[in-house]
Each structure stands twice: as structure tokens, then as C-alpha cells.
Amino acid sequence: xxxxxxxxxxxxPETYETLVIDEGGKGCNMCRTSEFKKTNIDWDKRKLMLDxxxxxxxxxxxxxxxxxxxxxxxxxxxxxxxxxxYKIKPLVVRFNHGFMRSHHEQNTTTVLKKLGxxxxxxxxxxxxxxxxxxxxxxxxxDFCWHCHTGIYSYPLQVALRYNVPLILWGEPLxxxxxxxxxxxxxxxxxxEEKFNMIRNLGISADxxxxxxxxxxxxxxxxxxxxxxxxxxxxxxKMDYYSVCLGSFIPWDYKANTKIIMExxxxxxxxxxxxxxxxxxxxxxxxxxxxxxRDYIKYLKRGYSRVTxxxxxxxxxxxxxxxxAQEWIDNFEGNRPESLDxxxxxxxxxxxxxxxxxKKFIVPPFEPDFDNxxxxxxxxxxxxxxxxxxxx
Amino acid sequence: MxxxxxxxxxGNLSSVTNALEYLGVENCIIHNTGxxxxxxxxxxxxxxxxxxxxxxxxxxxxxDAITSFNSKGLPILGICLGMQLLAEKGxxxxxxxxxGLIKGSVEIFPENSVRVPHVGWNGIKLVNDHSILEDVKxxxxxxxxxxxxxxxxxxxxIISTTDYGFEFPSIVMNDRQNVVGIQFHPEKSQKQGLQIxxxxxxxxx
Amino acid sequence: xxxxxxxxxxxxxxxxVSAARIYNAQYVDELAFIDIDATNESRATNKEIxxxxxxxxxxxxxxxxxxxxxxxxxxxLLVGADKVIINTAAYTDENLIRESSEMFGKQCIIIGIDVxxxxxxxxxxxxxxxxxxxxxxxxxxxxxxxxxxxxxxxxNISQDGMMDGYDIDLINLVNNNTRLPVIACGGxxxxxxxxxxxxxxxxxxxxxxxxFHFGDNNPIRARAYLKNNKVPIKEI
Numbered sequence: 001x002x003x004x005x006x007x008x009x010x011x012x013p014e015t016y017e018t019l020v021i022d023e024g025g026k027g028c029n030m031c032r033t034s035e036f037k038k039t040n041i042d043w044d045k046r047k048l049m050l051d052x053x054x055x056x057x058x059x060x061x062x063x064x065x066x067x068x069x070x071x072x073x074x075x076x077x078x079x080x081x082x083x084x085x086y087k088i089k090p091l092v093v094r095f096n097h098g099f100m101r102s103h104h105e106q107n108t109t110t111v112l113k114k115l116g117x118x119x120x121x122x123x124x125x126x127x128x129x130x131x132x133x134x135x136x137x138x139x140x141x142d143f144c145w146h147c148h149t150g151i152y153s154y155p156l157q158v159a160l161r162y163n164v165p166l167i168l169w170g171e172p173l174x175x176x177x178x179x180x181x182x183x184x185x186x187x188x189x190x191x192e193e194k195f196n197m198i199r200n201l202g203i204s205a206d207x208x209x210x211x212x213x214x215x216x217x218x219x220x221x222x223x224x225x226x227x228x229x230x231x232x233x234x235x236x237k238m239d240y241y242s243v244c245l246g247s248f249i250p251w252d253y254k255a256n257t258k259i260i261m262e263x264x265x266x267x268x269x270x271x272x273x274x275x276x277x278x279x280x281x282x283x284x285x286x287x288x289x290x291x292x293r294d295y296i297k298y299l300k301r302g303y304s305r306v307t308x309x310x311x312x313x314x315x316x317x318x319x320x321x322x323x324a325q326e327w328i329d330n331f332e333g334n335r336p337e338s339l340d341x342x343x344x345x346x347x348x349x350x351x352x353x354x355x356x357x358k359k360f361i362v363p364p365f366e367p368d369f370d371n372x373x374x375x376x377x378x379x380x381x382x383x384x385x386x387x388x389x390x391x
Numbered sequence: 392m393x394x395x396x397x398x399x400x401x402g403n404l405s406s407v408t409n410a411l412e413y414l415g416v417e418n419c420i421i422h423n424t425g426x427x428x429x430x431x432x433x434x435x436x437x438x439x440x441x442x443x444x445x446x447x448x449x450x451x452x453x454x455d456a457i458t459s460f461n462s463k464g465l466p467i468l469g470i471c472l473g474m475q476l477l478a479e480k481g482x483x484x485x486x487x488x489x490x491g492l493i494k495g496s497v498e499i500f501p502e503n504s505v506r507v508p509h510v511g512w513n514g515i516k517l518v519n520d521h522s523i524l525e526d527v528k529x530x531x532x533x534x535x536x537x538x539x540x541x542x543x544x545x546x547x548x549i550i551s552t553t554d555y556g557f558e559f560p561s562i563v564m565n566d567r568q569n570v571v572g573i574q575f576h577p578e579k580s581q582k583q584g585l586q587i588x589x590x591x592x593x594x595x596x
Numbered sequence: 597x598x599x600x601x602x603x604x605x606x607x608x609x610x611x612x613v614s615a616a617r618i619y620n621a622q623y624v625d626e627l628a629f630i631d632i633d634a635t636n637e638s639r640a641t642n643k644e645i646x647x648x649x650x651x652x653x654x655x656x657x658x659x660x661x662x663x664x665x666x667x668x669x670x671x672x673l674l675v676g677a678d679k680v681i682i683n684t685a686a687y688t689d690e691n692l693i694r695e696s697s698e699m700f701g702k703q704c705i706i707i708g709i710d711v712x713x714x715x716x717x718x719x720x721x722x723x724x725x726x727x728x729x730x731x732x733x734x735x736x737x738x739x740x741x742x743x744x745x746x747x748x749x750x751x752n753i754s755q756d757g758m759m760d761g762y763d764i765d766l767i768n769l770v771n772n773n774t775r776l777p778v779i780a781c782g783g784x785x786x787x788x789x790x791x792x793x794x795x796x797x798x799x800x801x802x803x804x805x806x807x808f809h810f811g812d813n814n815p816i817r818a819r820a821y822l823k824n825n826k827v828p829i830k831e832i
Contacts, residue, residue, distance in 0.1 A: 018820045140812040196621035202808055207610030360812050363788035403673045409651050439701050506777050508703040512625055512830040532830040534656055536703045581623055581654050
């Protein structure tokens with residue numbers, strides 16, 4: 001395996017999307033944005049801005065705002081915070097990708113019953129989803145196109161339908177990548193620009209319809225509506241304001257997770273392929289395909305969830321680099337059992353899967369397909385929906 | 392508020408009007424001197440030769456109209472060739488008089504030093520402040536496409552310079568600061584360029 | 597909108613207006629749309645689409661395909677194109693290049709050249725790679741430069757869509773035979789290919805398509821990769 005350049009400070013590798021390592025290698029743009037967030041943003045001023053935003057929209061519509069919700073730690077915290085701090089009446093909207101784990105569903109039910117809010121949960125047509133997964137996987141190796149586009153379009157469609165212009169999201173992208181940075185010192189929007197920049201992987205719903213609609217297996221255009229970003233002119237007419245809570249209060253995963261566990265009884269779960277002790281904030285525990293997603297990332301880029309989680313710890317001064325490296329060496333890159341579920345859904349063999357991945361490997365990384373260890377099976381794997389489409 | 396985009400038969404106006412539409416700025420195309428009465432801001436775009444441009448401007452009576460517009464201190468923005476026309480004289484393809492709103496002349500790049508035209512993205516370095524650059528990320532690059540450069544008489548006319556093997560003024564202004572000339576294309580320079588157009592539409596409002 | 601391999605086997609890659617919106621959000625430096633059937637179908641490029649595209653595009657827009665008259669160029673510039681690529685017509689109509697360069701400025705006029713490596717020689721093709729041209733690459737470059745071309749857009753037919761890397765030798769050959777800016781196209785499959793082309797040649801620009809349509813890549817990631825490899829790239 002070829003040597004990946006890494007940031008000397010936080011260990012993120014050069015294949016981490018949008019990462020730019022500083023001259024000299026001792027820092028990177030992710031380190032700098034973290035630092036800026038801590039020292040250069042006037043969070044008091046930002047909080048005042050949020051106070052004004054809430055008041056501007058309060059009571060004027062059927063709901064004070066839409067809160068897009070997955071039930072994971074970030075959206076749960078967002079819902080909790082806004083309801084507790086401002087006593088608003090939200091419409092909670094969930095785009096359900098179809099892979100929700102049972103523990104996660106329990107969390108969602110508990111949280112919503114404890115907080116008390118109207119909840120819309122939308123699950124798209126699985127037959128269409130399978131086609132979308134296959135098309136996205138073969139063109140991008142990212143089979144979650146339906147999820148990325150649905151999560152970021154559907155709540156806006158609901159906002160238009162119910163005429164609720166304020167949409168409050170949670171975590172800003174600036175936490176995870178440099179597509180957006182804290183250093184710009186602006187409120188981060190969830191808007192069409194961001195949707196086109198990264199959410200839809202460069203494929204609009206219209207494009208995708210053209211790709212999956214085949215004469216022998218036709219698909220209607222309206223089957224793609226759940227993944228279609230609403231017209232910008234309609235949103236502007238409504239005077240929409242679709243922004244991230246994390247631009248108004250400093251995002252702190254550790255503190256946020258602790259709060260929702262204590263106040264709402266939200267509880268964590270195991271994440272496939274990741275030792276519990278480094279995922280104490282329980283990232284990514286909602287979806288049973290996450291292990292496979294992380295594995296694909298590893299095969300292409302040479303790093304994955306273990307690196308990302310330990311990286312947060314390093315950047316927040318909670319873990320030493322040597323310890324992080326040890327976790328990475330021992331746990332990164334194992335083949336998850338959930339891959340079998342994915343292969344069955346798609347009706348392909350592992351060889352076909354690997355051959356597709358091989359076309360997308362991000363240089364300078366070179367995965368070693370012959371020396372991959374098997375990862376531990378997730379405890380709830382037997383509960384997951386199985387569908388074997390292999391001929 | 393009405394931003395007029397001058398049509399004198401040189402270069403595509405639609406890039407500029409598309410950008411203004413996108414930004415929600417009220418705009419119209421100026422076809423004749425009478426249209427000058429309804430505008431509060433003037434944009435002079437342009438692609439092509441200096442001499443031909445001046446010929447067209449003269450034919451349509453625009454030279455006097457622009458001079459008169461300027462005498463009222465109203466905001467004028469020249470883009471690319473439009474910026475160069477603001478000079479006292481040009482040399483493409485032969486020497487001829489310009490609009491004379493900013494002191495200086497337009498000359499070809501130094502012989503054999505660089506690939507001509509200068510086409511592509513390049514940065515700017517601030518020399519003198521101006522509201523046209525408010526909220527604009529000055530580390531960003533902008534889109535240039537030109538073979539001639541504006542030689543100013545005085546550094547006080549320069550808002551920014553750009554390095555293309557040699558330094559040349561990329562944004563210039565007159566003494567009163569109501570006239571600004573931009574060598575690059577803000578309407579083709581994405582977010583930061585669009586911010587410049589927004590700023591222009593807000594000057595003197 | 598389609599993307600092919602070696603000028604064949606075209607796959608649907610979506611709607612051009614959609615693509616323009618997306619690439620604009622991703623801060624690409626320039627967008628080039630080439631109507632690959634226009635010459636062979638003896639018609640002009642579809643202006644309606646260009647008009648729609650230009651409303652989404654706040655970066656330079658280059659249009660090519662079937663351009664064979666000064667009027668055609670004028671019309672394209674009026675609907676929003678900044679530059680045009682002339683390929684087939686340039687072999688037989690030198691006046692077109694001369695006149696349009698003088699009328700619209702040479703920075704508007706890009707000469708597109710499709711090239712195939714045959715028995716160690718670079719052979720030029722026109723009509724979307726269907727008709728072989730007699731003139732040599734060097735002679736064509738020289739002639740076009742002398743009559744008013746502003747840039748060259750060089751496409752290697754054998755590399756096109758193969759995602760195996762650019763033809764470095766070809767790019768160097770072209771750069772050594774012209775003083776005009778050169779954009780190279782054909783072969784980009786991953787970011788290393790881009791870095792290689794930028795560091796091993798003095799090419800002014802690189803054009804690519806498959807890498808974004810058939811790779812999990814986007815221009816912003818490309819930018820970060822190139823910065824990490826010390827290639828000077830536009831700042832946003």
C-alpha cells in the first residue's frame with residue numbers, strides 16, 4: 001500500500017475530500033477551521049441572531065418551523081434544543097431511507113413522545129430505491145444517492161406544501177469538510193447551491209430518471225419527485241430561510257449527545273466495524289448499511305470511520321495521536337458482514353463489487369484486496385430486511 | 392433604481408443581464424440615448440477592438456450621453472473592453488481617443504513576455520479601497536480574457552493590480568470614484584464576481 | 597448530454613442545464629458544450645439549450661459543434677457563449693477564422709483539434725473523428741495561429757473516455773509548436789492524471805468529463821487534490 005500524506009496535527013489523510021494539507025505538513029484546512037470556530041466567532045452575537053430569527057417566524061404559520069430529523073444524535077439534539085430553548089411548535093420531518101435499525105426506531109419513538117411534536121415520516125418506494133442504489137453505485141460507488149437527495153429535498157417540499165418558511169437543520173458542513181468553512185464567518189445555509197455542489201453527487205433527479213428509465217423497465221418521472229429539489233423561485237417566494245443551527249451555537253458532539261441521553265433517554269448502539277470506546281458520541285448508528293458505506297470509503301481512500309472519529313477527538317484535544325493511530329491500525333478497513341446484505345439487494349457477487357470499486361480508487365491509495373480481515377457482525381444483523389436478488 | 396446595460400453592438404450583453412437577473416437587480420438594455428433618462432447606474436460591457444467600439448459609440452451618440460451621465464456623478468461600471476474605453480486613448484488596432492473618464496491609455500502587453508491573450512483565472516492585489524470590493528473575498532481569483540492593458544497616469548486611479556508576469560491594473564477608478572473599470576469579467580467570476588455586481592448596484596443608491 | 601469512449605459508446609449523462617447549475621455550484625473554471633452531431637447532421641448547435649444554460653452559468657461558457665459561419669458565431673455569442681470551438685470548418689475555411697477573429701476578437705476563437713495516434717504519428721481527424729485530414733499537426737497549429745486563432749483545444753480520440761490519463765507527449769508537442777494557450781482534453785480518470793498533466797507539461801488548462809460523470813469526484817475535491825500536489829489552481 002502506498003504511503004498517504006497526512007496532516008501532522010490531526011492525522012486526516014490527503015484522500016479525505018477537500019482536505020488541503022499546509023505547506024510543511026503540520027496543519028491543514030480542517031485544523032484551521034476548528035481553531036477559527038473556537039477563537040474567532042462571536043457566538044453570543046450568533047445566538048442573538050437566532051433569537052431574532054425564531055421570533056420573526058413564530059406563530060405566523062401552522063408551524064413555527066420545519067425540523068428535518070433522522071433520529072440520530074445531531075437531529076435529536078437540534079429538536080431538543082430548539083423546543084427547550086424557544087418553546088416552538090415544530091413540524092418534524094423524516095425522510096426514511098429504509099434502513100433504520102430497530103434500536104434507532106426505539107430512540108425516535110421515545111424522543112418524539114417525550115418532546116411532543118407533530119411528525120411526518122416518509123419512506124420512498126423500495127423498488128425505485130433499488131434502481132437508484134444500483135445506478136448511483138455503478139456511477140459513483142456511493143449507493144446512497146436516494147438518501148442524500150431525499151433528506152435534503154423532501155423537508156423543503158414539505159415546507160412549501162405546508163407553507164412553513166423556516167427550516168432549521170443541525171450540524172453545519174464546516175464540521176466535516178472544507179466545502180464550507182467557519183473561516184468565512186457566515187451563516188451556513190442548506191440551499192440549492194449546496195445541494196448541487198455536493199448533496200446530489202452531480203446528478204439531478206431529472207438526470208437520474210433519464211438514467212434508470214429503460215424501455216424494458218420504465219420508470220415514471222413522478223417516481224423521482226421525492227428526490228427533486230423544489231424550484232428556487234417557489235422557495236424564494238415563500239421567503240424561505242433554511243439554515244444550520246450549528247451556525248448559531250457552537251456544535252459540540254460530546255456535550256450534545258450527553259444532553260439528549262440524560263434529558264430524553266436517547267441511547268447509543270454499536271456501529272459496525274468501530275469499537276465502542278471511540279464512538280462514545282454514537283455517530284452514524286441509524287442506518288444498517290453504514291458498515292458497507294464505511295468499507296467502500298476505506299477501499300477507495302484508505303481511511304474510514306475509525307480515522308474520522310479519532311480525528312474529531314484529536315482536533316478537540318481529547319486524544320493523543322499515538323492512541324488514535326493504534327485504533328486505526330487495529331480496526332480500520334475490515335470487511336463488514338453487512339456487505340452481504342448489499343450484494344444480495346443488488347444481485348451481484350463480491351468480485352463484481354470489487355471490480356467496480358477498483359475503477360474509483362483515489363490516488364495515491366492502493367487497497368490490498370488480498371489481505372482484508374473480516375469484521376465483527378453487528379448484533380442486530382439478523383433483524384435487517386433481506387432480499388436476495390442474485391440469479 | 393435601474394441599472395442600464397449599454398448595447399453598442401460589441402460583445403454579449405446577456406451574460407451581464409443574466410447575472411443581474413439572478414441577483415434580482417432591476418436592469419434594462421440601453422438601445423438609444425433616450426434610455427439614459429431612466430437609469431440610475433450604467434454598465435458598459437464589451438468584447439472586441441477599441442477602435443471599433445469607439446466608432447460604434449460615436450455613431451450612436453453614446454459618447455456625449457455617457458459624458459453627461461458622468462458629469463452628474465452617477466455610477467458607471469466598465470467591464471473588460473468597457474473598462475478600457477474609459478481611458479483617454481486606445482491603440483487597438485490603431486491609436487484613437489477613448490471616453491476620457493479615467494486618465495491613462497490602453498496599450499498591448501509587453502512584447503514576447505507572456506502568452507497572449509491573457510485568458511484564465513487570476514488574482515487581485517488591493518491598492519486603494521473602494522466599496523465595489525465590499526464583502527468580496529480578495530483572495531479569490533477572477534476570470535480575465537484580454538490582450539491589452541490599461542496604463543494609468545496615477546496610482547491613485549488603481550483599486551487593484553494583477554500579476555501576469557508583470558503587474559497591471561485590474562480595477563481602476565476616477566478621482567470622484569463614481570466611475571469604476573474592471574478588466575476581468577465579474578459576471579463570469581462566480582460568487583465573488585456576482586458580489587461585485589451587487590455592490591455596484593448598491594452604490595449611490 | 598452524453599459522454600462516450602473513443603468517440604463511440606455514448607452513455608446518457610443527464611441534462612445540460614442541470615449540469616450547468618451543478619458545475620456552477622462547484623466552481624468549475626469553464627464549461628464547454630460540444631454538439632458532437634452537429635457537423636455530421638449539417639445543422640447548427642441548439643441555441644435554445646445554450647440560452648437556458650447561460651442563465652445558470654456564471655463562469656466562461658464555450659460552445660462547439662457544427663460552427664461554420666460568422667453568423668453562427670455571432671448568434672452563439674448573443675445567446676450567451678463567451679468562446680466558440682471551431683474544428684471541422686477550420687480545415688477548409690480559413691477566412692472564417694480570419695474574419696471571426698477580427699470581428700469578435702481572437703480570444704473568442706478556439707480551434708478544436710481531434711487527434712489519434714496511428715503508427716507513432718499523430719493524425720488529425722474532423723467530423724467527430726470520422727474523416728482523416730492530410731495536414732500535419734504542426735502545420736495546422738502554425739496556420740491557425742497565423743490567421744487569428746486565440747486558443748487550441750486538443751482532444752486525443754484514443755484517450756477520450758478511457759480514464760487512463762492524458763497524453764502527455766501530445767500536450768508537450770502542441771505546446772512546443774504554438775505560443776497560444778492550450779487546453780488538453782481526453783483521458784482524465786482520477787486526480788493524479790490531472791496533477792501529472794499540470795506538472796509534466798505547461799498546458800494552460802485541462803478539460804475533463806468522465807472523471808465527474810463516472811467517478812465519485814467533484815471539481816472541489818479536484819481542487820483540494822491539486823493544491824496538495826502544489827499545482828497552482830484558482831482560488832475561490
